[in-house]
Amino acid sequence: MTEIYRVEGLHLSLADMTRKPLLGAAPRIEILKGLDFTIPRGAVMGIVGGSGSGKSTLGRALVRLLEPSSGSIRFEGTDITHLGEAALRPLRRRFQMIFQDPMSSLNPRHRVGGIIAAPLRLHGFDDVAARVDRALDHVGLPRGFAARYPHELSGGQRQRVGIARAIALEPEFILADEIVSGLDVSSQAQVLNLLGGLVRDLGLTLAFISHDLSVIRRLCSRVIVLYQGRIVEDRETAALFADPQAAYTRELLDAIPLPDPDQPWT
């Protein structure tokens, strides 16, 4: 089997709490409106779109933090669309997530070592300490960092801890949701290089959600462009940048301010 994910006719709607009447159910907003795509094994799949396009919702459906309303998501051939929490538990180790804001996704009262070890214990791994050390090695942090608290680290280092926590479980698939958007350009570059290297060395499949097409171009082999809950383009990265088909992709590309005062930007 060459694909790790197969998504067919995916619809997802959420309750709109801002319009909920005092009594009775909140009206539903349809966020994802029928998505079909596959993620090939070993791919780095970029998911782009503007705010509100549904990219994070799609990501959360892939790792089943949200349950789709219809359609299907197959992970390694298993239909996970409506699996219950108990049935998902053994699968959860295999698809991991790295969050956008490391300040709010790392517990400020736990040390880095404990943060990386917690999911390892939860999934019943042995040799936890050795695995934590190895994970830190992989993300290029000194082993001594295990004793530090998140606030003692820089933004880039914190994001490395988030990556270490995900890869420590030896997952097959990682979802990275806007993980470099809060970082300075230099740390951004370091984290992207690190992630690209890990995908290669550990044979991971990665879905990388971003609003930044420059970052996508650097890292991803394939790109899905979302617009208002629909896929408007799904192609190889090089082909997409050479000749964008959808008007929205063109618009996204044209809106990027390149570091060049001579770029026409109208």
Add this chain to the structure above:
Amino acid sequence: MSYLSIRDLEVRLKGGGRLLRRVSLDVARGEVHGLVGESGAGKSMIGKAVLGTLPRSVEIVSGQILLDGTDLLAMHPAARRRLIGATCALIPQDPLTALNPAHRVGPQITDRLVDILRWPRAKAEARARELLAEVQIAEPERVMRCYPHELSGGMRQRILIASAFAAEPKLIVADEPTTALDVTVQKQILKLIQAMQERHGTALLFVTHDLGVVSKICQRLSVLYAGMVVEDTDVRTFFRAPQHPYSRALLAATPKYTDPTHSLTPVPEAVIATVRAEVAEADRRAGA
């Protein structure tokens, strides 16, 4: 002559280290001056020093901030606040936290005009309507009665821009005004700030970490590292031939989708070492 002139501005943490290291820069009327650097470099600190909104934990040790020739730091604090209130404005980063969620947006624009500039309320409201139309808000009347949560991020940022221009300030500090927005909205907002700034002839101090944005909107820029200006030049010269190795490294780290192999390169250790040595040398000379 430049409208804002900062001379050898030295800011320290009270009883602690240097935050701004003898910063000097000039912004002319109608000019947009970019302040770039990584987080913690002191870009926002400069804007705050100008607007007199520095946190209590830091103090200005020496230097001058000249606003149209008047040294703000030599003034009586109350007079200084009046002058800044009448001539300067801020476009903040986060349009959600900058607006009070419990109040309608209309009064949040007009209150400043009424309370500080003593305008009659009717005049202030007419001015607000006019400005909301100028920032391309279709129904100013309706929007003024909205609460912030009823509006999108782009709309909120437009309101803050309208609010900043309301009292015809001579100088605006824009602190990462588009960082929270997505690229297509960012483009609209930047175009809007640019059009407003040109029409009103405002001097603009533009804080950003995005060199792409700088290349589109600024005429000059200062590159900061650890509170020290490492390069101050016009935009064209900067992007064609950056002088300082740190400027070159920052440019190489900037994402550029048209040239993926020559972008997103981390700032090399050697460059960090060079610029750190310069900072240490500056500290030694300052006797700090």
